Amino acid sequence: MTGGSSLRLYNRLKIMSAISSAYENWSKEDLIARLRQLDQLQTHRRPPHEHPIKRHTEPFDFAAHPKRKIALKFCYHGQHFSGMEFQMTPTQLPTVEGVLFSALAYARLVDxxxxxxxxxxxxxxxxxxxxSAAQQVVSLWVRSAIGDKELPSEDKAQLEEVSSSSSLEPSKNEDGLGLVGDLDFVGDWDEPPTNSGRRTPPKEPSELRYVALLNNILPPTIRIIAWSPVSPNFSARFNCQHRHYKYFFTSDGLDIEAMQDAASRLVGEHDFRNMCKMDPRKQLTHFVRKVKRATISPISNGLAPTTNMYVFDLIGSAFLYNQVRHIMALLFLVGAHLEQPSIINALMNTDPNSPLSPFRPDESAPSLVLTKPDYQMADPLPLVLWDSAYEDSLLNWQVEPDEQLSESSTSESKPGLSSRDLSAKLYDIMHSLYTRSLIQTTLDAHFLSVVSQYHTPSPRYLPLGAPGTQPIPSGGTFGYPLGGASYKRGSKYVPVLERPRMASAEEVNERWRLGRGRKQWERRLEKRAAYEARSGTSTPGDEATPSPSADVDE
Incomplete structure (x- = not known):
């Protein structure tokens, strides 16, 4: 220890000893008062390492701020979440809506x-x-810096007369936004003075930086891509023209040509009750959906880590619960030569009064399948909601323009960042995630090469009867793909049409209405009656059984 350090330590001990000796002579009341004083000082003291961020402790009056309706476009990695929809009961992982709404509330964009x-x-x-989703869309009302206020007509008329080349700066309100109605009269113009002054042109108010603001709060697994102002009656759900899903897979053990044959049979309007999961809470009775496109193609644009990567593209106006994963499971069975492509037509042949005709002249009429056979749907990992299509006139996707970002002085985002900087920041984050995945893929490939020096792969059985494959030995086990590197294993394969049939939609709906649905409805009526008894008022609502809800997507 140096001489200087020793001297400082000696002085500190001497001071502490003096303070301790002084406290020995204090009364109980004086000691309590001193402790309260120290507690008060500690409460108002900020630790030196803590960033001076304004804490959300004081009440926030959302009614005092303008609002506007916007749409948000964002992407997320589904393996980190328990689905998109917010759940009232606890989930093993957070939901996408729960995390996104928490970020909006933390930013004080919603109440x-x-x-x-x-x-x-x-x-x-x-x-x-x-x-996962690459371009999911939600619409909602949020706090705004400008709202939907328009310039008064008399101000518009005067502004048209004002020269756009004027170098005068407009006056601003307390927030520095330069809102209309806070414009001062000036007379220092490059023309002869008159008795009447003119108002300066207002600076365009800056909207909140929704993209940057939310991305600074959200985890990297959820990224806001863009936002758009929308009309008050816009609906992210009902204004959507079609949804586009992608399912990624490798061609190992699969006949891609047979899978494409089966996929082409999906196009058009069909009854897909045998290719979805029944959700009795929705009380669905209509299962006809329109598929606009169903194709399988190789990924050859340099984005695939291996050369045998393929993608199944499915586009439709709407989809039933788990419909895409059920379709993909059937395509895997067809690709493994465990089922014929005509299995698709059979499962869509659900109406005995209007049976389907053969898909091709050389095929027989498909079997009539009134209820769904018991089969396992595909793994969720490779499935992505790729796009959501809307009319161009309804949306104007944007990342905050340069002029808005450079002039904004709001505290919600970092000052001095241009839209180009923020755009590059978002791109860099996504590129970093992509690079880490490539590195992990490269490591796994090297590990596989090392293991292959000491161990041999299993015999290749699929596609059945294809060149280079072996017949399945009697009593042996094999596995057919379910996507996402998962397999269904067994010693014997039972064709789908020979498997046990599940209950019909009518039976499932009736069972739920008489069971759990009835109990839920009775509890709802009890709560309503208790509320009316306390408040002395009645609440509107249907007193009958629960009404059917609209369907949901994958």
Missing amino acids: PHGGLEGCGWERCGRTDRGV
């Missing part, structure tokens, strides 16, 4: 006490646990 209903929340489509 947390109002919940999703309070801000008019609507989603384009629901994705199940493990399913």
